[in-house]
Amino acid sequence: MAGAAASLAAPLPAAAAPGRGGSKKVLPGFNLTLGYTLLYLSLIVLIPLSALVFKTFTLTGAQFWDAISSPRVLASYRLTFGASFAAAVVNVVFGLLVAWVLVRYSFPGKRIVDALVDLPFALPTAVAGISLTALLAGNGWIGQYLEPLGIKLAFNPNGVVIALIFIGLPFVVRTVQPVLEDTERELEEAAMSLGATRWQTFSKVIFPSIAPALLTGFAMAFARAVGEYGSVIFIAGNMPMVSEITPLIIIGKLEQYDYAGATAVAVVMLVISFILLLVINGLQVWQRRRSGAA
Amino acid sequence: MNFKTKTFIAALALAASGLAPAQQSLLNVSYDVAREFYKDINAAFVPYYKKTTGKDVKIEQSHAGSSAQARAVADGLDADVVTMNTTTDIEFLAEKGVVAKDWAKRFPDNAAPTSSTMLFLVRNGNPKGVKDWDDLIKPGVQVVVVNPKTGGNGRYAYLAAWGYVRKKGGTDAQAQEFLTKLYKNVPVLARGGRDATTAFLQRNTGDVLVTFESEVESVNKEFGANKVDVVYPSVSIVAENPVAVVERTVAKKGTADLAKAYLNFLYSDEGQEIAAKHSIRPRSQAVLKKYPDTFKPIKLFTVQELFGSLSEAQKVHFNDGGQFDKIYTVK
Numbered sequence: 001m002a003g004a005a006a007s008l009a010a011p012l013p014a015a016a017a018p019g020r021g022g023s024k025k026v027l028p029g030f031n032l033t034l035g036y037t038l039l040y041l042s043l044i045v046l047i048p049l050s051a052l053v054f055k056t057f058t059l060t061g062a063q064f065w066d067a068i069s070s071p072r073v074l075a076s077y078r079l080t081f082g083a084s085f086a087a088a089v090v091n092v093v094f095g096l097l098v099a100w101v102l103v104r105y106s107f108p109g110k111r112i113v114d115a116l117v118d119l120p121f122a123l124p125t126a127v128a129g130i131s132l133t134a135l136l137a138g139n140g141w142i143g144q145y146l147e148p149l150g151i152k153l154a155f156n157p158n159g160v161v162i163a164l165i166f167i168g169l170p171f172v173v174r175t176v177q178p179v180l181e182d183t184e185r186e187l188e189e190a191a192m193s194l195g196a197t198r199w200q201t202f203s204k205v206i207f208p209s210i211a212p213a214l215l216t217g218f219a220m221a222f223a224r225a226v227g228e229y230g231s232v233i234f235i236a237g238n239m240p241m242v243s244e245i246t247p248l249i250i251i252g253k254l255e256q257y258d259y260a261g262a263t264a265v266a267v268v269m270l271v272i273s274f275i276l277l278l279v280i281n282g283l284q285v286w287q288r289r290r291s292g293a294a
Numbered sequence: 295m296n297f298k299t300k301t302f303i304a305a306l307a308l309a310a311s312g313l314a315p316a317q318q319s320l321l322n323v324s325y326d327v328a329r330e331f332y333k334d335i336n337a338a339f340v341p342y343y344k345k346t347t348g349k350d351v352k353i354e355q356s357h358a359g360s361s362a363q364a365r366a367v368a369d370g371l372d373a374d375v376v377t378m379n380t381t382t383d384i385e386f387l388a389e390k391g392v393v394a395k396d397w398a399k400r401f402p403d404n405a406a407p408t409s410s411t412m413l414f415l416v417r418n419g420n421p422k423g424v425k426d427w428d429d430l431i432k433p434g435v436q437v438v439v440v441n442p443k444t445g446g447n448g449r450y451a452y453l454a455a456w457g458y459v460r461k462k463g464g465t466d467a468q469a470q471e472f473l474t475k476l477y478k479n480v481p482v483l484a485r486g487g488r489d490a491t492t493a494f495l496q497r498n499t500g501d502v503l504v505t506f507e508s509e510v511e512s513v514n515k516e517f518g519a520n521k522v523d524v525v526y527p528s529v530s531i532v533a534e535n536p537v538a539v540v541e542r543t544v545a546k547k548g549t550a551d552l553a554k555a556y557l558n559f560l561y562s563d564e565g566q567e568i569a570a571k572h573s574i575r576p577r578s579q580a581v582l583k584k585y586p587d588t589f590k591p592i593k594l595f596t597v598q599e600l601f602g603s604l605s606e607a608q609k610v611h612f613n614d615g616g617q618f619d620k621i622y623t624v625k
Contacts, residue, residue: 066614130492155499237483253614
């Protein structure tokens with residue numbers, strides 16, 4: 001439950017469509033819709049999350065601190081947030097690549113590839129975890145060639161990162177794709193004809209227009225990875241201090257019927273996730289201002 | 295017209311006429327790996343109940359991790375009976391007032407109609423020559439166990455190893471040292487019993503799997519016989535599978551008699567036989583002796599003998615900051 005709560009990060013607005021002044025009310029009915037929005041958000045997100053916070057009030061300050069700061073728990077934060085960050089970075093690079101290929105080229109079987117991208121969304125995460133482990137473990141199809149070389153990809157933090165890359169990929173592709181489709185080829189052609197090199201065209205023309213969407217994709221992939229449980233536990237090895245993810249710590253606390261301790265750790269995850277998402281959101285605003293999206 | 299529609303219409307008709315339902319149903323909330331066992335129990339219990347009381351009854355099952363199930367029942371899942379694999383899960387329900395405070399005295403043998411013990415599975419032919427607990431701490435032997443933090447199977451493995459040292463005349467400090475060495479040989483801490491089995495057999499992780507005796511049968515069924523050898527250590531622990539009536543539910547549904555009859559059936563010769571067929575140790579000595587190949591004689595000690603109770607052991611060893619945490623955090 002806590003894991004799910006942590007992944008309930010609200011999706012961030014993608015690049016705003018140009019030419020919509022926010023201050024002028026074009027449509028009536030703002031009050032009514034805002035009321036609905038707030039009610040809906042409260043029911044779905046805020047009330048469950050505040051229940052989580054209230055549950056922790058059964059702890060004294062010292063107990064709360066103990067629950068969230070023991071060495072094992074700290075190590076799990078490092079792994080969860082570190083691996084999620086690494087996975088999101090990898091996804092931004094390769095997700096952009098996939099989106100680029102899907103938008104700019106046509107090739108036989110493109111539709112199938114396009115559909116494949118969504119699979120991690122649809123697959124039960126446990127299935128993902130089991131199949132990744134089957135591939136990468138020492139006796140797996142891929143693992144058997146890598147282990148002798150001293151590359152271990154299962155039952156250690158590497159496995160965690162790989163699982164998180166897997167589940168995060170669609171977020172980046174699906175947020176960047178529509179923006180790429182909308183960027184005008186003429187701009188690129190103009191840049192080229194004015195003597196820009198390929199790199200200049202990418203960095204000065206294409207990248208600024210897709211950067212906000214990339215950031216959104218990054219944020220979503222990251223937030224999703226932080227709350228991920230199902231796929232990771234199969235491949236992590238779950239060794240204390242080394243490869244325990246925070247959601248597993250929460251489950252471990254529940255096994256001891258330590259509800260309050262479990263929610264305390266969940267609240268910490270929630271707060272960290274929320275702060276990181278706020279920062280990324282702020283980055284987007286700054287980026288949009290800088291690139292002058294009117 | 296399918297069964298669901300039929301029951302729905304029947305329920306409607308009943309609701310309309312205000313009659314008492316013709317068929318009682320009972321929900322058995324149980325632990326993960328007991329699914330097959332209770333399927334057979336239920337198939338035997340329904341005709342037995344019909345014969346003894348003339349009533350038709352429907353038994354429903356729910357299986358997941360033992361503690362997760364206990365939490366679900368505490369939070370309102372309407373189980374008539376709980377059948378678990380660790381006493382702490384029922385203790386928790388007793389604290390919550392969901393089952394009777396003296397649940398352990400309501401049925402024979404600590405309210406545990408069956409038990410199991412911890413033993414080793416090794417690769418076919420036992421290439422590492424594993425015979426006893428001592429072999430698990432040798433360098434180069436990799437041991438797969440369940441994380442005691444997340445599964446009862448892991449807690450029993452830990453307590454069995456601890457008890458082995460104590461039974462040899464060792465002190466608690468020596469036991470702690472032994473366990474530290476043992477967990478140094480653990481490459482993967484599985485989340486639950488099934489995960490451990492999967493890691494050991496499908497991923498070929500490790501040389502030894504420490505698990506419940508009752509898992510042996512499912513391993514042989516799942517992976518074919520002769521993939522693994524079973525090794526009985528010199529001494530191991532009695533892992534009781536406790537059962538209890540959920541007072542809260544039976545008061546509401548009026549199923550107290552049925553629930554009692556169901557749990558008593560587990561103690562009957564027929565119930566004990568079914569347990570034995572599933573490699574779960576029957577309490578009945580007579581039935582136990584009928585299956586010498588399944589249940590090899592082994593020196594057993596109880597949790598009460600060395601740790602007071604499972605709840606005590608939980609506090610000392612497995613709760614946050616306990617002995618198990620020290621193994622991993624004290625460098």
